[in-house]
Amino acid sequence: MPIPQDAPALDRSLLRDDVFRRLRDAIVDGTLAPGEQLRDIELATWLGVSRTPVREALLRLGEAGLVAASPGRSTVVTGLDLRAVRDARDVVAAMHEVAVREAVARLTAADVRAMKAANRRFRDALRAGDAEAALAADDELHGVPVRVAGNRAVEIVLDQFTPVLRRAERLRFSTLTGRGSIALHDRLIAFCETGDADAAAGVAFATWHSLDPADPADPATPTPGDPA
Incomplete structure (x- = not known):
């Protein structure tokens, strides 16, 4: 499904952990579905933060196995492995x-x-x-x-x-x-x-x-x- 357009933005003062939890929860509850491409600029706009904490969150999500990134390609939400x-x-x-x-x-x-x-x-x-x-x-x-x-x-x-x-x-x-x-x-x-x-x-x-x-x-x- 496309990136939601109606979610409330995060306070810009929140730490990267909050961005990580927001993206993690969106994957868990199916808001961000398996196979969906994740572009940091779109996610940053959705959450109302800069791209830096989003990129850091995507790296952590990759380590957890919830997303996968290939060189030169977009990051995608993984299926249930x-x-x-x-x-x-x-x-x-x-x-x-x-x-x-x-x-x-x-x-x-x-x-x-x-x-x-x-x-x-x-x-x-x-x-x-x-x-x-x-x-x-x-x-x-x-x-x-x-x-x-x-x-x-x-x-x-x-x-x-x-x-x-x-x-x-x-x-x-x-x-x-x-x-x-x-x-x-x-x-x-x-x-x-x-x-x-x-x-x-x-x-x-x-x-x-x-x-x-x-x-x-x-x-x-x-x-x-x-x-x-």
């Missing part, structure tokens, strides 16, 4: 496992309440068929232990590879299969609340590793070591 998604899924699952294991001992009652509230919003969004709201609630829930862990290396890796999973997550959360994540979230929160770092880390890994880009309708995989 199953191998790339699986590779990213494995890395993201491992990083969340590390973050949860480091965070559990430092989680406060308020942190746990925030995770529970996010899971309720996640459940309600899935029941309403609102994949966008489900993604936001899922991000909020998993973001709590990442924030509490405070591991900058983990945050950098997640920032690079999580965007690769977004389109697969959207497909999953658009189906009834996505509801399997509700129970996994409940288990994660329960182990966090009781202070069982190893069990919580295992659930965190299983939650992310259950994402199968080849078939979003596959049921969530069981949690290793979790009682039936």
Whole structure:
């Protein structure tokens, strides 16, 4: 589809990260479709910024596998590369496992309440068929232990590879299969609340590793070591 003409411009004072997130989200939600050519001057006009942060964002999106550029040709939005998604899924699952294991001992009652509230919003969004709201609630829930862990290396890796999973997550959360994540979230929160770092880390890994880009309708995989 053509570059949208009616989107609000970004404040020129915003950093390059905001341009990156805006373009990333446009790719994830289908505003910028697979195969679409991306010209930095058109994107800069759309976002109301100079071409420099757009070019930097396109480079980052290329590293994440969301766009591809060939010498002398325009940058294009890539399709869903199953191998790339699986590779990213494995890395993201491992990083969340590390973050949860480091965070559990430092989680406060308020942190746990925030995770529970996010899971309720996640459940309600899935029941309403609102994949966008489900993604936001899922991000909020998993973001709590990442924030509490405070591991900058983990945050950098997640920032690079999580965007690769977004389109697969959207497909999953658009189906009834996505509801399997509700129970996994409940288990994660329960182990966090009781202070069982190893069990919580295992659930965190299983939650992310259950994402199968080849078939979003596959049921969530069981949690290793979790009682039936």
